[in-house]
Amino acid sequence: MNLIDFDYNFYGRRSVLEILKKRVMGLKEGYRQNVALLGSRYIGKTALLHCMMSQMEDEDVFFIYLDLENRDFDYFSVQFTKSLLYNYLKKENLPLQEDLKLLCAEAKDHIPRTVFLVQAIENFTGQGKMLEAYHMILSLPEVFTQETGKSVVLIFDEFGHLENFNIPEVFAELGKRIMTQKNCLYIVASSFPQQAETILSEKLSLLFGNFETIPLQPFNFSEAQGLIDQNLDGVKIGLHLKNFMADFAGGHPLYINLLCQELICLSGVYAQQEIYAPIVTQAIENVIFNRWGVISRHFELEINALTAGKSAGLAVALLGALAQGKHKISDLSESLKLKSPQISPRVNSLQDSNIVERNGNYYHIKDKLFSYWIKYVYQRRLHVIDLEAGRSRKQFKEEINRALNDFGVVARKDLSVRISDLMHKFDNESFVLCGRRYKLTAFRDIKILKLRTGTGNYFDAISAQGQEGLWLVVLKKDPVHDNDLNGILEEIKKLDPRPLRSVIVSLSGLDENAKVRALQEKLWIWDEDQLNCLMHLFDEPIIVR
Ligand SMILES: Nc1ncnc2c1ncn2[C@@H]1O[C@H](COP(=O)(O)OP(=O)(O)O)[C@@H](O)[C@H]1O
Ligand SMILES: [Mg+2]
Incomplete structure (x- = not known):
């Protein structure tokens, strides 16, 4: 090793x-x-x-x-x-x-x-x-x-x-x-x-x-996995832990490297042949929770640089609120008890510093791990009252364990359940995903169903009542071919009422003919990258194939 x-x-x-x-x-x-x-x-x-x-x-x-x-x-x-x-x-x-x-x-x-x-x-x-x-x-x-x-x-x-x-x-x-x-x-x-x-x-x-x-973007999921494999070079680690790390690091190669380095050191210290969950949580604690852990120190310097000068307190509070999941100016101003005109310039300046990104009227801290650190480490440090030794550390450990378990639970969920959970969160937002604008209405009556095509194939699907009409989302993990698409289109045409909007969710993409056809028929296509972009916007773990 x-x-x-x-x-x-x-x-x-x-x-x-x-x-x-x-x-x-x-x-x-x-x-x-x-x-x-x-x-x-x-x-x-x-x-x-x-x-x-x-x-x-x-x-x-x-x-x-x-x-x-x-x-x-x-x-x-x-x-x-x-x-x-x-x-x-x-x-x-x-x-x-x-x-x-x-x-x-x-x-x-x-x-x-x-x-x-x-x-x-x-x-x-x-x-x-x-x-x-x-x-x-x-x-x-x-x-x-x-x-x-x-x-x-x-x-x-x-x-x-x-x-x-x-x-x-x-x-x-x-x-x-x-x-x-x-x-x-x-x-x-x-x-x-x-x-x-x-x-x-x-x-x-x-x-x-x-x-x-x-x-240049963070690594996507499979690239992140590839870098972990390369770094751990033959050290055994379960797929679930690897997936968790890729998601947790938000695809940043630097964080992946530093976490892997710590994992290698710890598995040497504990003479482990394989990396198990306790070593992963320990590594995260060492580099992210400990004050002198390298990622923690790195984030602290970032915060210092961002908050130099006047109204530093506001910048910190704003980052905190963003990390807590307040994404709109109205939510931020409610949470910070300030008027929008006081907030907007600060958010804009965080955007200029390339820390915060905007999609529609949603603001987000770009770097997932930084956001996590602000929420679970930095803010806690600021607000801790009970200074009993080891208490915060214990709490952090529990949180990491919970995050690891939750990730497993979510990863085991069916794709249709994940998408329907996501659709419950839509609230008449307009987002740009991979260069295209999508208006996502608030839905009610979200139902998971099976769509049976004339050739006898079944597709998982979701129907949902939008504000102006019915939506149909058809899901497939494997590539969507021409004949799949024709079957789906035929079924859509038979539906009464006809859906106002149909979406094909395909984790492995569409073949060229299917793509052209779908676009002709004005179907929306969401592939893995677009879906994960949505998952990120709504603070959900990414979709693991
Ligand atoms: N493609 C990559 N493969 C492995 N490690 C990488 C890769 N890209 C970045 N890193 C790691 O992230 C660190 C920071 O990257 P760097 O190129 O300095 O970022 P930037 O120039 O964009 O600020 C590097 O020192 C390296 O450890
Ligand atoms: Mg550089």
Whole structure:
């Protein structure tokens, strides 16, 4: 049993990796499509970029990777020039150096124009002439490409921080270069998608410099399971516990890694060959409940950063209410005994910080585990009266055990029961699921039934009375084929009254023909991702196939 090697445990993200690689290869072939990778903090943008670069090490392109988070212009300048020269020397099998002057000396005979420019940049920076230096840095890839015939891929991680360099028109200048330097591919990443989209659309959106944005989400259920398997590498663990962990961590690779690491340590301590429930609860307690547990500490720092400044108390109370399941402004204001106009700006600012997300008029803490921690650890700490040693810990342990049991109970429920439970929660909301808007009315008379088609097949189904008419939801765990769909459509047409709205819930998707047909007939299709999106919105555990 080995500890996790955090340098080499990258998992999944295949489709995004493929796109990035395709864009890099495209550049070599004269087709350039810049990319913006957007997603919450710690979701895996940097890890993904590093993985892409290491997998493309042998390609004939030069990567310049700069993480700009909390960096100043001096760092940008030195790191930019050093990276370019270092990578050049490495690729050419020339002696490597770390110091800029030595790098210049080593590369001078091979790429004199590039080195000349690097020295000029260093001089300008030394004299405090940042604007001139910045312009020159941006022209460096061009000069290098002219001199070597090689393409450059510039990666700016947390690129929004360029703004902090105090350089006038920092993005406009970058935008100009992006437009004219066709041999340079720009990949930018940001943990603040809204801010990034604004910069991209308002400041960098020059005609030929458009960016393709790729959103990076938490892992879906099967990816999360895959990462757990990879991390535990042969250590036995029951499927139920694995599923629970995937759901509990909300698909965040970082939390999965840290939990697995703790599990490995504990199973060593207790000399266990297999991981059982008590070890899982102990691991959760160690990393999430204990004050110095790594995830607990991480969340505490997040809270501190979010609540710096005035009205910190309100921000904390707001996060608490959101974690307690108050999702609408009206519910939040009732719970906090404040008027909506006092609440809205604070919620908006949490949204700007990318902590809270909005769907319809529902607000949610994005990170499931953070929300859990606020509810069961942080708020408890704030409100504890009885300081009897060990009392809170005992209570937390009981809660984790209950969550584990509940997860098992819910997972054993039939899909039809889960969907009907979910439908009971609808309250005339309008949500966007995977890019499509759905209006979900409040239902009464929700009934589970069997739908028998002409060919003798049975489907689980749910009928429910919406405000304007009857809804029919047909469920299938396996893929829905063309003939299934035809049978279902025939039965729907026979129903009296005809349903106002029909929905196909399919955990394994529809085949292409069935999908086209369903759309023609104006059926809604909810697949696993859309369902789990709804489950998340209504604070329900995800659906396990
Ligand atoms: N695909 C992945 N496979 C394994 N671990 C990952 C993956 N993505 C992220 N991680 C873990 O999460 C941590 C934080 O990811 P990072 O890339 O730094 O996030 P971001 O750049 O989005 O803030 C990484 O250090 C790594 O431990
Ligand atoms: Mg990062």
